[in-house]
Each structure stands twice: as structure tokens, then as C-alpha cells.
Amino acid sequence: MSKVAVIGAGSWGSVLANILVMNGHKVYIWSRRKEQVDELNKQHTNRHYLANFTYDKRLVASVELEKVLDDATMVLFAIPTKAMRTVTADVASILNAKGLKPTIVHASKGLELGTHKRISEIIGEEIAEENREGIVALSGPSHAEEVAKRDITLVTAASTELKSAKNVQRMFMNNYFRVYTNTDIIGVELGAAFKNIIALGAGALHGLGYGDDAKAALMTRGLAEIARLGIALGADPMTFIGLSGVGDLIVTCTSVHSRNWRAGDQLGRGEELQNVIENMGMVIEGLSTTKAAYELALQKKIDMPITTAIYQVLYEGKNIKRAISDLMQREGRSE
Ligand SMILES: NC(=O)C1=CN([C@@H]2O[C@H](COP(=O)(O)OP(=O)(O)OC[C@H]3O[C@@H](n4cnc5c(N)ncnc54)[C@H](OP(=O)(O)O)[C@@H]3O)[C@@H](O)[C@H]2O)C=CC1
Numbered sequence: 001m002s003k004v005a006v007i008g009a010g011s012w013g014s015v016l017a018n019i020l021v022m023n024g025h026k027v028y029i030w031s032r033r034k035e036q037v038d039e040l041n042k043q044h045t046n047r048h049y050l051a052n053f054t055y056d057k058r059l060v061a062s063v064e065l066e067k068v069l070d071d072a073t074m075v076l077f078a079i080p081t082k083a084m085r086t087v088t089a090d091v092a093s094i095l096n097a098k099g100l101k102p103t104i105v106h107a108s109k110g111l112e113l114g115t116h117k118r119i120s121e122i123i124g125e126e127i128a129e130e131n132r133e134g135i136v137a138l139s140g141p142s143h144a145e146e147v148a149k150r151d152i153t154l155v156t157a158a159s160t161e162l163k164s165a166k167n168v169q170r171m172f173m174n175n176y177f178r179v180y181t182n183t184d185i186i187g188v189e190l191g192a193a194f195k196n197i198i199a200l201g202a203g204a205l206h207g208l209g210y211g212d213d214a215k216a217a218l219m220t221r222g223l224a225e226i227a228r229l230g231i232a233l234g235a236d237p238m239t240f241i242g243l244s245g246v247g248d249l250i251v252t253c254t255s256v257h258s259r260n261w262r263a264g265d266q267l268g269r270g271e272e273l274q275n276v277i278e279n280m281g282m283v284i285e286g287l288s289t290t291k292a293a294y295e296l297a298l299q300k301k302i303d304m305p306i307t308t309a310i311y312q313v314l315y316e317g318k319n320i321k322r323a324i325s326d327l328m329q330r331e332g333r334s335e
């Protein structure tokens with residue numbers, strides 16, 4: 001039996017941990033809050049993040065990172081991108097002190113602000129090679145609310161080391177959670193991060209009352225521009241038509257579960273950005289990813305009109321209707 005340490009007990013970390021427990025693995029989950037640990041261990045619930053769901057009683061929660069990591073053969077990070085560097089550094093020093101070499105998996109979707117690094121790059125910088133077997137990104141169209149109900153979900157395990165990706169595939173697969181492997185971790189991580197930008201836009205169109213034609217147009221042209229940037233950053237173009245590309249774009253642009261879509265919807269209805277962030281109570285990754293992608297597009301000289309428009313709305317206070325009108329009035333061009 002493998003021992004898995006799950007770092008982060010929000011909606012996604014807790015549900016992935018639950019899958020692993022139900023698949024027969026020993027799983028410890030880390031939370032920084034004692035009251036959440038007590039709730040998970042005693043009531044087997046996590047009401048703030050997932051109302052009306054009861055976790056498998058065998059899932060053990062702890063605030064002690066050392067205890068969670070003890071004997072771990074796999075470490076799974078599911079925390080917001082902005083917390084990745086400091087938390088991985090804490091994990092790294094414990095792995096080093098204990099002489100552990102687990103497979104490292106992450107399920108987060110974003111780019112680090114300032115450095116524009118992908119999450120596997122942050123992990124690679126913080127956790128020494130002698131303390132990791134491989135780095136795997138687990139990604140695809142998957143909402144915690146549906147996976148918790150054992151709805152059918154397909155994701156991909158991406159790593160430059162196929163052996164590690166296959167290990168993750170084996171550990172997570174069951175009759176409702178199907179895992180593919182992929183060696184293009186660049187494309188998988190970029191598709192996962194960038195689709196959140198387009199989801200903000202899709203939500204905004206909904207909030208403003210636009211119809212299905214507008215949403216389909218945004219998703220299609222959005223995919224074109226995020227793939228353009230992804231390819232410039234080293235991704236395989238084919239990855240953008242896979243689960244972590246178009247698959248995740250579809251679910252995030254159409255699902256009421258998506259925090260990015262819901263944030264966009266509220267902005268479209270005229271809500272102030274600060275209120276949207278405060279009321280969500282969960283991470284909205286697309287907000288910072290929009291900034292990172294906008295800066296990268298400028299650096300790489302990639303045309304990203306939708307991302308630019310969303311950046312202007314979020315960071316420069318541009319009126320959303322004006323942003324849409326400006327997009328529509330761009331010079332006509334070939335598809
Ligand atoms: N929810 C989903 O369905 C999916 C989410 N993802 C991705 O997974 C990642 C995590 O998302 P999700 O679980 O939904 O997020 P949530 O907002 O639901 O939970 C975030 C978790 O991270 C913890 N956390 C936040 N900041 C810090 C910090 N500075 N240090 C340590 N822990 C911290 C939170 O702790 P606390 O409660 O104490 O604040 C909480 O446990 C994101 O990148 C998201 O895009 C990917 C696929 C599906």
C-alpha cells in the first residue's frame with residue numbers, strides 16, 4: 001500500500017485525497033487550520049469547500065506537515081498557484097531531512113506572478129532532485145463537486161518521465177475517474193492555466209446576457225490565442241485539442257461550478273472585482289493568470305486580443321461593454 005501526502009485541503013485536494021483513499025491507498029491530508037482538521041477527522045466533512053459531502057473515514061487530516069509527509073511515496077499539491085513556492089520549500093526541507101524520494105504530483109492551474117513559471121518549474125526549483133522521483137501535472141476537465149459525486153471524469157497525468165505519469169495513472173484510475181498519460185507537461189500546464197482567462201470572459205458574456213453564439217465564438221478564438229502563446233512557450237500544438245486544452249476550456253467556460261466562470265458572470269452583472277473575490281471564498285486562478293499571460297504575450301510578441309481585453313477590464317478599469325465593442329471592431333482578418 002502506498003502512502004500519499006496531500007498538501008491542501010480545499011475543494012480539489014480533499015476530493016482527490018478521497019479518490020485515493022477509496023482506491024485503497026493510505027492518505028494523509030495537510031491543512032494549515034486546526035478547526036478544518038478536526039472537522040475532517042471527526043465529522044468527515046469539509047463544509048466550507050464542499051457542502052453536503054461526506055469523506056471516507058479512512059482519510060486522516062493533520063496540521064503537522066512532518067506527520068503528513070512521513071514515509072510518503074507520493075506527494076500531491078493542490079493549493080493556489082500563489083502559495084506554491086513557499087509551501088513546496090517547506091515540504092522540500094522535510095523531505096530532505098527525512099531522506100524521502102516520493103513522486104511529486106500537482107493539480108494546480110496557474111503561472112507564478114513575476115517569474116511566469118509553470119508549477120512544475122517551481123517544484124523543480126524548490127525540491128532537490130534527490131528528493132523526488134518525477135514531477136507530474138494532473139489536469140483536465142474536472143470539478144470537485146462532480147468528482148465527489150463519482151460522476152464520470154477524464155484527466156491526464158503529464159510528465160517528462162513517463163514512468164512517473166504511469167504511476168499516477170495507476171494510483172488514481174477507477175471506474176469513474178479515468179486517467180490518460182501525456183509527456184507534454186508544458187502544453188498540459190499551459191492549457192490548464194490559460195483556459196481560466198477565457199472562462200472569465202465566458203462568464204462575463206453570460207452575465208451581460210449574450211447568447212450561445214457569442215460564447216462559442218469566445219471559446220474558439222480564445223483557444224486559438226492561448227494555443228498561439230502556448231506553442232511559443234514550447235507546447236505541442238496537439239495538446240491543445242486534448243483534455244487539458246479544449247476539454248478543460250469547455251468545462252470551465254460552461255459549468256456553474258467554475259469559480260472563474262462565476263467570477264466573470266458577476267463582473268458581467270456589474271459587481272465590483274473586490275467584492276467578487278471576497279464573496280467567492282475560494283481561489284479564482286484566472287485573475288493572476290490573465291496578468292501573467294498578458295505580460296508573456298507582450299514579451300513574446302504574440303497577438304492575444306481577448307486576453308488583452310480581459311486584462312484591461314481587470315487591471316485598468318476598462319468598461320466590459322467597451323472592451324467587447326473594441327474587440328468586435330478590430331480590423332477584419334483571416335481565420
Ligand atoms: N476545485 C476544483 O474543482 C479544481 C481545482 N483545481 C486547481 O487546484 C488548485 C487548488 O484549488 P482548490 O482546491 O479548488 O482551491 P480552494 O480555494 O478550494 O482551496 C485552496 C486550499 O489551499 C489552501 N491555501 C491557500 N493559500 C494557502 C497558503 N498560502 N498556504 C497554504 N495553503 C494555502 C487553502 O487553505 P485555507 O482553507 O486555510 O485557506 C485550501 O486548503 C487551483 O490551482 C485550482 O485551479 C484544478 C482542478 C479542479
Ligand SMILES: O=C(CO)COP(=O)(O)O
Nearest residue numbers: 140141142257258259260
Ligand atoms: O479547473 C477546473 C475545472 O477543470 C476548475 O475551474 P475553476 O477554478 O474555475 O473552478
